[in-house]
Amino acid sequence: MRIKKLLLATAATDSIEVRGWVRTLRAGKTVSFIELNDGSCLSSLQLVLNDELENYSLMAKMGTGACVRVCGNLVDSPAKGQRWELQVTAIEQIGAADSDYPLQKKRHSFEYLRSIAHLRPRSNAFGAVFRLRSALSFAVHQFFQQRDFLYVHTPIITASDCEGAGELFRVTTLDPLYPPTVKQGNSVGIDWNDDFFAAKTGLTVSGQLQGELFASAFSDIYTFGPTFRAENSNTSRHASEFWMIEPEIAFADLTADCNLAEEFLRYLVSYALEHCAEDLQFFNDRIEKGLIGKLTALVQSKFETMTYTEAVDQLHRSGQSFEYPVEWGADLQSEHERYLCEQVVNGPLFVVDYPKEIKAFYMRGNDDGKTVAAMDLLVPRVGEIIGGSQREERLDVLQARMVELGMSPKSLQWYLDIRRWGSCPHAGFGLGFERLLMYLSGMENIRDVIPFPRTPGHASF
Numbered sequence: 001m002r003i004k005k006l007l008l009a010t011a012a013t014d015s016i017e018v019r020g021w022v023r024t025l026r027a028g029k030t031v032s033f034i035e036l037n038d039g040s041c042l043s044s045l046q047l048v049l050n051d052e053l054e055n056y057s058l059m060a061k062m063g064t065g066a067c068v069r070v071c072g073n074l075v076d077s078p079a080k081g082q083r084w085e086l087q088v089t090a091i092e093q094i095g096a097a098d099s100d101y102p103l104q105k106k107r108h109s110f111e112y113l114r115s116i117a118h119l120r121p122r123s124n125a126f127g128a129v130f131r132l133r134s135a136l137s138f139a140v141h142q143f144f145q146q147r148d149f150l151y152v153h154t155p156i157i158t159a160s161d162c163e164g165a166g167e168l169f170r171v172t173t174l175d176p177l178y179p180p181t182v183k184q185g186n187s188v189g190i191d192w193n194d195d196f197f198a199a200k201t202g203l204t205v206s207g208q209l210q211g212e213l214f215a216s217a218f219s220d221i222y223t224f225g226p227t228f229r230a231e232n233s234n235t236s237r238h239a240s241e242f243w244m245i246e247p248e249i250a251f252a253d254l255t256a257d258c259n260l261a262e263e264f265l266r267y268l269v270s271y272a273l274e275h276c277a278e279d280l281q282f283f284n285d286r287i288e289k290g291l292i293g294k295l296t297a298l299v300q301s302k303f304e305t306m307t308y309t310e311a312v313d314q315l316h317r318s319g320q321s322f323e324y325p326v327e328w329g330a331d332l333q334s335e336h337e338r339y340l341c342e343q344v345v346n347g348p349l350f351v352v353d354y355p356k357e358i359k360a361f362y363m364r365g366n367d368d369g370k371t372v373a374a375m376d377l378l379v380p381r382v383g384e385i386i387g388g389s390q391r392e393e394r395l396d397v398l399q400a401r402m403v404e405l406g407m408s409p410k411s412l413q414w415y416l417d418i419r420r421w422g423s424c425p426h427a428g429f430g431l432g433f434e435r436l437l438m439y440l441s442g443m444e445n446i447r448d449v450i451p452f453p454r455t456p457g458h459a460s461f
Contacts, residue, residue: 004040006074007084013074016086018045019094021067021122024105027060034062036070036086039121042128042278046077046085053091064104065097065122110448117452118461125286128279129449132272133437139271140224140245140433143264149247150218154207154225159199160412168202169230169240203228208246208428209362209415212391215248215426216418222247224433232456236445239434241454248428254364254373254390257427258350261377261386262303264431265348269295272440280440288442295440298379301347308354308371311336314344331358337376337383349378361401363389364425375429382439388429395419 001016020038030051035044047070049059062068069092077085102116103123113120120126144151157171173196174180182191192200207223214221223246231238249260272280273295284291306314315326315336324333332340332351341349353371356363363372373390392398398419399409409416437449447453452461 002040003036003038003043003045006045006086007041007043009074009084012076012084015071016074017069017071018086019067019069020045022062022064022097025060025062025064032056032060034068036068037122037127039127039131041131042124042282043082046079046082047072047088047091048085049088049091053088055091059091059093062093063097063099063101065101066093067095067097068093110445114447114453121451124282126448128282129437129441129443130451132276132279132441133433133449135276136268136272136433136437136440137224139268139275142271143267144222144247148220150214150221152207152211152214152221152223154204154210154223156204156226157197157201158204158210159197159201160209160415161202161205167230168205169228171201171203172196202230205229206244206246206430208248208430209412211246211248211428212362212415212426213418215250215428216422216424219250220247234456236447237435237438239446239450239453239455242446242450243433245431245433246428248426250424250426252390252427253425254352254375254427257388257390257429258303258305258352258375258377261350261375261388261429261431262348265377265379265386266299268436269440270299273299283441283443291442294381298348303348303350303377304345305350305352306340306345308332308351311340311351314340318343329355329357332376332384334383337378338381341378341383342380347380351376351378359389361405361407362391362398364392365397365401373427377429379439382435385435385439386429386431388427390425390427393419393423393425395423 001018003018003020006016006018018036018038020036023035023037023044026033032049034047034049036047037044049056053059070086070088071090072086072088074084075087077083103119108123113123113126121130141151161168174194180191180194181188205227207225211221211223225243226241227244228241230240247260249256280292309328311332312326312328318339320339322335324335326336341347352375353366354374355370356365356372359372359374363374365372375388376384377386379385392401395416398416402409434446434449438446441449443449447455
């Protein structure tokens, strides 16, 4: 039986079998105590061994981290802080652990645990993180499936750079030392026609463009998968590989997009509070004081809305000295976003209608000719957590915008086709899954909410 179920038992039970890993062992001449954990929950099960066991002397010398199979009787525990303990009738060591096992009974720094990422899931903090990650992954699908969204698997390898920033990891089978070349005007470039896909390809930065195709046939769709950015950034908020949730809704404007984002975030936070209570309590006690209060407040909060222009005006009138200057036409920084939602509205905030110069080509132009129908959802203590927009559904306007940005419309002819045949207003957003997990757990580094982080210079395991 899994330890999580045993700890919720309502009555003592004989002849129980559990398997797991030794967290701690206190050995005595006649009685020994083992804290056993199988990953099903934060709490461990106390095992009580006595010298009547045939292999007692051997088991009492087991190392921390050893894997065991145990049979015994679940009985009331006289110890404080636990309802049950297991009186062991038989124990077998499945896998030994020597004295070099790096997770001994002490608090390890996150920096140290990142160096042993293959073992850190056995620690309390990372056990809680990855149970939360698993539960929220299920909740993402449950939210959309309950609303009849179609789940779409968009490609990992793509010839399209959705964001236009050129931060793609290249995918090629060409010889890096002697690639085939072709003359391009007065220069020589790589002849991608000789590559595996006969085109210049890379790892996807977003499944949005392909998601728009499916929304034009199925109305409401979502993607949930890995995305990649070849950005040489070593901040605590950036990773080279991360997971994105990207819904796309047809017959929708920016207001409908904001409404869906609000409903989605409320749902995920509520789900975590209800289904991950023990792990959230751990985060509240050990990682971020007041975390549960913060999450509860968000669920109960009103989500405010202001335009980018109004936001810039609020920042100008704040009298605050910001590290990054505030000016119309510049992107908002985290310090600006946090001030707006923490000091101005004291809660979550949608900032909408951004200058078109700082947003992607596919965002719908507003009538003022200066802004686009884009939105960012800001939350206290973090800043931006969701970003989205209404998409430009007008073929002529989209083509003109691409030309304005120096993009060749022919390179995305398949994308333009859905504006030629049966175009409709549609919108969507992206939520970085790791960014959400950081918010829900209080963890401050993105490397600590993904099983095997990929960052510049690090691709171990």
